[in-house]
Amino acid sequence: MKQITVVSGKGGTGKTTIAASFAALAHNHVIADCDVDAPDLHLLFETCLKEKEEFRGSKEAVVDEEKCIDCGRCEKACKFGAIDGHTIDPILCEGCGVCAYVCPENAIMLRKKISGYAFISETKYGPMIHAMLNIAEEASGKLVALVRNKARKIAEEQGRELILIDGPPGIGCPVIASLTGVDMALIVTEPTMSGLYDLERILELTHYFGIVSLVCINKYDINKENTNQIIEFCQRNGVNVISKIPYDPIVTEAMVAGKPVVEFSDGKVSRDIGEMWDNVMYALK
Amino acid sequence: MIISIASGKGGTGKTTIATNMALSLKNVQLLDCDVEEPNAHIFLKPEIKQQISVYTSVPKIDETRCDYCGKCAEFCEFNALVALKNKIMVFLELCHGCGGCPIVCPKNAITEEDKEVGVVKKGVAGDIEFICGELNIGEPMAVPVIRRVKNEIDDDKTVIIDASPGTSCSVVAAVHGTDYCILVTEPTPFGLHDLKLAVEVLKKLGIPFGVIINREGIGDQNVQGYCKEEGVPILLTIPMDRRIAEVYSRGVPFILEMPEWKEKFLELFDKVQSMRS
Numbered sequence: 001m002k003q004i005t006v007v008s009g010k011g012g013t014g015k016t017t018i019a020a021s022f023a024a025l026a027h028n029h030v031i032a033d034c035d036v037d038a039p040d041l042h043l044l045f046e047t048c049l050k051e052k053e054e055f056r057g058s059k060e061a062v063v064d065e066e067k068c069i070d071c072g073r074c075e076k077a078c079k080f081g082a083i084d085g086h087t088i089d090p091i092l093c094e095g096c097g098v099c100a101y102v103c104p105e106n107a108i109m110l111r112k113k114i115s116g117y118a119f120i121s122e123t124k125y126g127p128m129i130h131a132m133l134n135i136a137e138e139a140s141g142k143l144v145a146l147v148r149n150k151a152r153k154i155a156e157e158q159g160r161e162l163i164l165i166d167g168p169p170g171i172g173c174p175v176i177a178s179l180t181g182v183d184m185a186l187i188v189t190e191p192t193m194s195g196l197y198d199l200e201r202i203l204e205l206t207h208y209f210g211i212v213s214l215v216c217i218n219k220y221d222i223n224k225e226n227t228n229q230i231i232e233f234c235q236r237n238g239v240n241v242i243s244k245i246p247y248d249p250i251v252t253e254a255m256v257a258g259k260p261v262v263e264f265s266d267g268k269v270s271r272d273i274g275e276m277w278d279n280v281m282y283a284l285k
Numbered sequence: 286m287i288i289s290i291a292s293g294k295g296g297t298g299k300t301t302i303a304t305n306m307a308l309s310l311k312n313v314q315l316l317d318c319d320v321e322e323p324n325a326h327i328f329l330k331p332e333i334k335q336q337i338s339v340y341t342s343v344p345k346i347d348e349t350r351c352d353y354c355g356k357c358a359e360f361c362e363f364n365a366l367v368a369l370k371n372k373i374m375v376f377l378e379l380c381h382g383c384g385g386c387p388i389v390c391p392k393n394a395i396t397e398e399d400k401e402v403g404v405v406k407k408g409v410a411g412d413i414e415f416i417c418g419e420l421n422i423g424e425p426m427a428v429p430v431i432r433r434v435k436n437e438i439d440d441d442k443t444v445i446i447d448a449s450p451g452t453s454c455s456v457v458a459a460v461h462g463t464d465y466c467i468l469v470t471e472p473t474p475f476g477l478h479d480l481k482l483a484v485e486v487l488k489k490l491g492i493p494f495g496v497i498i499n500r501e502g503i504g505d506q507n508v509q510g511y512c513k514e515e516g517v518p519i520l521l522t523i524p525m526d527r528r529i530a531e532v533y534s535r536g537v538p539f540i541l542e543m544p545e546w547k548e549k550f551l552e553l554f555d556k557v558q559s560m561r562s
């Protein structure tokens with residue numbers, strides 16, 4: 001079984017558009033939307049929900065007012081500044097349990113909380129695992145791991161050979177969780193100074209984890225000079241630029257229609273994505 | 286006044302708004318809290334005068350004292366410690382630096398050690414005081430770096446905070462305690478879906494907010510519809526304009542080449558100021 005993650009470093013470069021098109025082009029695969037704090041892939045597929053699971057990724061501390069004697073030890077012990085007097089700010093609390101440990105009156109309890117949900121849905125392109133992190137939750141890396149586990153299980157059960165992962169933007173914990181142990185990363189970038197700078201950082205990350213990376217320059221014609229700069233940068237670093245996709249408003253039209261662009265149109269963008277997909281599959285083998 | 290700029294979806298124009306706004310105002314501090322992929326420096330080209338390392342404390346185990354009782358591993362909520370028969374394995378990237386394991390260890394075998402997780406850069410860009418956080422590559426946790434950047438807030442200035450995209454802990458850390466949040470979105474189904482999520486975050490935090498619609502003209506009218514229905518103020522609309530996109534791609538704040546926009550950013554600031562109360 002192979003796993004490939006589509007990432008971008010910078011947000012809004014077209015990662016999900018490309019992942020959705022890949023999902024429509026691939027065969028015998030499982031789709032995993034690992035952008036768990038802003039999942040969008042389901043907006044491009046008709047999904048039929050099969051299973052929903054509570055995700056209890058973290059805990060929170062709660063004070064029993066009756067037992068509390070206001071000694072102030074918990075406030076002093078909390079490294080996250082989450083305790084003021086004996087009130088705990090649930091937003092700042094990381095659920096470490098130090099306060100509960102130091103409390104001489106056993107007045108603090110750690111409670112598991114529901115931090116989100118994981119879903120298994122059926123789409124016409126195959127099964128999709130997705131998730132929704134509750135607002136302002138932190139265990140996003142753990143939820144990504146849960147989504148990936150479920151995807152692997154389904155792939156094994158159904159004899160599917162590929163897991164296609166739509167990753168989150170950035171380089172932090174959920175991105176790392178989306179990348180560990182995959183066979184390949186496809187990095188979608190854009191020819192802007194921000195795109196180039198962010199590409200350098202995400203490439204450093206994939207190198208750090210030893211993951212083979214390919215680069216796709218989306219909307220390459222909005223600034224050809226920058227496109228050349230990205231290509232040169234990739235060449236210098238031995239990274240393959242696998243595709244250059246032109247800017248075309250059809251991409252947004254497809255999004256508005258709620259369809260992967262390759263299904264919505266057979267124009268240049270769709271042909272380019274199709275060709276890129278063939279090359280990605282070739283590189284994966 | 287502290288204004289944060291956030292968005293559910295990435296790439297909607299947060300940094301564009303933050304930098305153009307900073308350039309339009311006086312007595313400003315700009316804090317780049319998108320520490321995973323900070324971009325404001327590309328546009329403002331600040332002169333960096335000081336670089337500060339950000340550390341978290343992580344456990345260090347003294348093998349001569351440890352008798353492998355495993356109490357530390359049992360305590361750690363983040364599975365950063367695993368007790369084997371004659372070894373404690375430490376997974377530093379999972380450690381939140383809570384300081385719990387040194388307290389629970391009955392043999393006093395654990396001390397805390399500093400680990401660098403990122404840097405904060407301080408400098409100036411013209412009249413703007415510039416501060417930016419950068420997460421080290423391979424480090425998963427952005428929040429300590431964001432908090433460190435926010436330590437630099439100067440209450441006598443107008444503070445503009447550029448947050449990371451999404452709705453998770455990094456975003457919360459960046460917008461927490463700010464007086465007003467500007468949500469930047471684009472008029473597409475992704476933009477709307479992620480805007481709704483971001484709105485939930487701000488409601489939960491009790492921070493007043495308004496919306497900027499960027500690249501108006503692409504996509505559909507549903508963001509407008511949503512804002513109207515929910516009574517969310519639309520502070521500014523920026524049309525889809527190839528020129529703006531081209532100026533952006535070169536890493537230039539567009540008011541420098543399209544000065545007619547400065548007025549709009551001043552109006553935006555006035556609106557925000559009046560709405561905060």
Ligand code: SF4
Binds near residue numbers: 092383
């Ligand atoms: S659980 Fe940890 S983070 Fe939460 S209040 Fe207690 S000491 Fe602070």
Ligand code: SF4
Binds near residue numbers: 360387
């Ligand atoms: S400091 Fe806290 S999070 Fe880190 S290893 Fe010790 S108990 Fe775990």
